[in-house]
Amino acid sequence: xxxxxxxxxxxxxxxxxxxxxxxxxxxxxxxxxxxxxxxxxxxxxxxxxxxxxxxxxxxxxxxxxxxxxxxxxxxxxxxxxxxxxxxxxxxxxxxxxxxxxxxxxxxxxxxxxxxxxxxxxxxxxxxxxxxxxxxxxxxxxxxxxxxxxxxxxxxxxxxxxxxxxxxxxxxxxxxxxxxxxxxxxxxxxxxxxxxxxxxxxxxxxxxxxxxxxxxxxxxxxxxxxxxxxx
Numbered sequence: 593x594x595x596x597x598x599x600x601x602x603x604x605x606x607x608x609x610x611x612x613x614x615x616x617x618x619x620x621x622x623x624x625x626x627x628x629x630x631x632x633x634x635x636x637x638x639x640x641x642x643x644x645x646x647x648x649x650x651x652x653x654x655x656x657x658x659x660x661x662x663x664x665x666x667x668x669x670x671x672x673x674x675x676x677x678x679x680x681x682x683x684x685x686x687x688x689x690x691x692x693x694x695x696x697x698x699x700x701x702x703x704x705x706x707x708x709x710x711x712x713x714x715x716x717x718x719x720x721x722x723x724x725x726x727x728x729x730x731x732x733x734x735x736x737x738x739x740x741x742x743x744x745x746x747x748x749x750x751x752x753x754x755x756x757x758x759x760x761x762x763x764x765x766x767x768x769x770x771x772x773x774x775x776x777x778x779x780x781x782x783x784x785x786x787x788x789x790x791x792x793x794x795x796x797x798x799x800x801x802x803x804x805x806x807x808x809x810x811x812x813x814x815x816x817x818x819x820x821x822x
Contacts, residue, residue, distance in 0.1 A: 613642035617651055624658060629665065633658035649687040653694050656680030660701050671712070674705045 620635030
């Protein structure tokens with residue numbers, strides 16, 4: 593497999609016609625010291641194509657450093673940039689296994705990358721937990737809403753049944769009253785007929801009585817006081 597940096601040979605060849613690899617490298621160092629890490633990484637990347645093995649090694653090393661600094665300045669791209677930096681250090685060590693600086697930076701950036709991945713995993717876990725918590729809360733809210741709706745429907749049903757029962761009871765009372773009215777009218781009619789018959793009987797009896805209070809009172813007054821018997 594060809595090294596990844598061979599993909600950049602075409603633009604490098606075009607630049608090499610007007611600028612030497614040492615000049616690219618030196619301008620990359622200047623940009624790096626000016627904290628222009630994006631420009632520095634581009635220049636170091638171009639200098640990697642140098643046929644000079646020592647210059648190629650230094651370009652790879654500093655390209656790794658520039659990628660690391662860019663990762664610090666751009667946290668969203670840090671993981672990708674630091675992976676590129678680690679690969680650049682590994683390529684440096686492939687050219688010179690005794691490069692202590694490349695070994696140190698490789699281990700340091702690798703450790704930071706692992707910490708970054710761990711932080712991202714923890715952050716993702718928190719986000720997942722919060723998402724799950726929100727989903728559970730939303731589910732509970734939905735369940736509570738459904739329970740409230742069911743209770744409201746049950747209350748409405750009970751109220752309707754109560755109203756229906758009241759209406760039925762009122763209708764029964766009305767029906768009973770309507771039934772009692774003819775009966776009461778019949779009873780009243782019978783009572784009047786009985787009263788009339790009784791009155792007729794009384795009148796008939798009065799006609800048959802031999803009762804003359806005025807005559808008896810008169811006889812009583814005419815008799816005077818009893819005579820003394822002494």
